[in-house]
Amino acid sequence: MAERVAMIGSGIIGRAFAICFSRGGYEVTLYDPTDGVAEKAIPLMRETVADLEQNGLLNGRTTDDVMSRMIPVKTMEEAVEGAIHVQENAPEVLELKRELFATLDKIAPKDAVLASSSSSIVTSKFTEELEGRHRCMIVHPTNPPYVVTILELVPAPWTDPEVTQKTRERLEAMGMSPITLHKEVTGFIMNRFQSPILQEAFRLVAMGVVSPEDVDKAMSEGISQRWSFIGPLEVGDLNAPNGFKEYAEKYEAMNRNIAMEQRDLVPWAGPLLDYIDKNFRERVPMDQHKARQQWRDRRLMALAVHKKWANENIK
Secondary structure: OOOOOEEEOOOOOHHHHHHHHHHOEEEEEEEEOOOOOHHHHHHHHHHHHHHHOOOOOOOOOOOHHHHHOOEEEOOOOHHHHOEHHHHHOOOOHHHHHHHHHHHHHHHHHOOEEEOOOOOOOOHHHHOOOOHHHHHHEEEEEOOOOOOOOEHHHHHHOOOOOHHHHHHHHHHHHOOOOEOOOOOOOOOOOHHHHHHHHHHHHHHHHOOOOOOOOHHHHHHHHOOOOOOOHOHHHHHHHHOOOOHHHHHHHHHHHHHOOOOOOHHEEEEOOOOHHHHHHHEEEEEOOOHHHHHHHHHHHHHHHHHHHHHHHHHHHHO
16 A cells, blocks of 8 residues: 655645655645645646656656545545655745644654745744654755756754655655755755846846846756756856866856846836736736646656656767
8 A cells, every 4th residue: 555645735836746746656645725626636637647647757657547646635634644744835924834833743643754845934933842843844846846856855953864864765766856955044945046046137127138038048048958957066167178166266256246246136026027027928928828837847848858868878
């Protein structure tokens, strides 16, 4: 019998995590406080899972097999019964997470990992008073995690290192790519990469340097091509004949000067926000927004397939 994982919250992230765990062979219960949301998640997930199967991204499983392990339930108690891992996917509201984790710590099996999908609130902010705080941690995805497999594991100072390590091993066995943070930091790693890029995108548009469309093109057809298989530090290492130290010595001054120009924040509001939003709606009207999300996901699937092939065949 498959081991059980519980999803607390069945929105976009809860559904995506459910796919990841069921693809990994786990039975997944789905709970949501809004009546009917967990049940409605099933057909939404089936469409995505079918796309994953078509691209060979179900770890050799079938759509019917993966979907057969998805179980919508009516209460949190039902969801966590017998679970070895509980994944909370509630809104980014500190008091809500405190209330949820206080409840989960009381009703979940004592050996179950209690994980949050929090994007920026660190574990210590909502678990300090819990009896079972040693089993609490962040497992933060990048959307959608069933194709962008990086997961950030962020333990609190009191999280048992064995819990963190076992969670990492469990996720790796599912085909995910977890990284472990050695200390808590606001926004973790992914958002701390993404935040300055977004801020600079707003700044360049606000300065009249470039259009919103060309900002995205500079990333999608430019530096992200390298970043899809190597990171920014290795880009530097490979861009200098004698390695990273030479790169740093050659470009540190330029990057410091740019950083000085980037110190003032640009508000994400007012006419600038209206202009960027209008630009998007002219390109992708809201009635085409869901189709564009599916377009994104299918290209991410194709990229995942290519990366797997490249890792096996390109030396």
